Amino acid sequence: MKRILLTIMASFSIIGCMDSISVAPKIAELGTVSNAMRLERGRAVYITSCSRCHNAVRITRFTQSKWDGILPEMIEKSKLNSSDSVAVTAYIRKVLNASTTTAQPSKSE
Numbered sequence: 001m002k003r004i005l006l007t008i009m010a011s012f013s014i015i016g017c018m019d020s021i022s023v024a025p026k027i028a029e030l031g032t033v034s035n036a037m038r039l040e041r042g043r044a045v046y047i048t049s050c051s052r053c054h055n056a057v058r059i060t061r062f063t064q065s066k067w068d069g070i071l072p073e074m075i076e077k078s079k080l081n082s083s084d085s086v087a088v089t090a091y092i093r094k095v096l097n098a099s100t101t102t103a104q105p106s107k108s109e
């Protein structure tokens with residue numbers, strides 16, 4: 001009985017882990033990138049600064065055009081300096097691009 005409980009708890013912590021990865025995917029999961037340093041910075045900013053007032057939002061929950069509306073306002077709220085703003089913007093853009101090329105069908109129709 002105890003063992004079953006432990007297994008269930010272990011599965012939950014694994015699922016929890018996977019979830020935090022997909023909220024803000026690691027740079028290594030985004031395919032080939034040209035500006036890894038900036039994207040790493042952007043991810044760090046996303047995880048730290050963008051979870052101060054609310055949980056970090058799953059990036060792929062919104063389209064690029066939605067983000068274009070939301071992000072400038074949130075950067076303003078976060079009081080980011082200009083290089084952090086550029087980095088977090090680049091990171092979100094890259095995550096969205098990577099998810100449309102790997103997970104979703106292309107917009108060819």
Ligand code: HEC
Nearest residue numbers: 046049050051052053054057062070071074075077078088
């Ligand atoms: C100073 C507090 C604060 C910080 C820091 C902050 N946010 Fe927000 N965020 C809010 C509030 C308040 C709302 C809801 C009201 C609104 O849309 O203005 C919100 C809403 C959002 C939403 C919309 C959620 C929805 O379900 O519609 C997204 C996406 C978001 N924030 C992303 C970010 C990102 C990305 C960052 C980092 C650049 C960030 N936030 C930093 C306060 C903050």
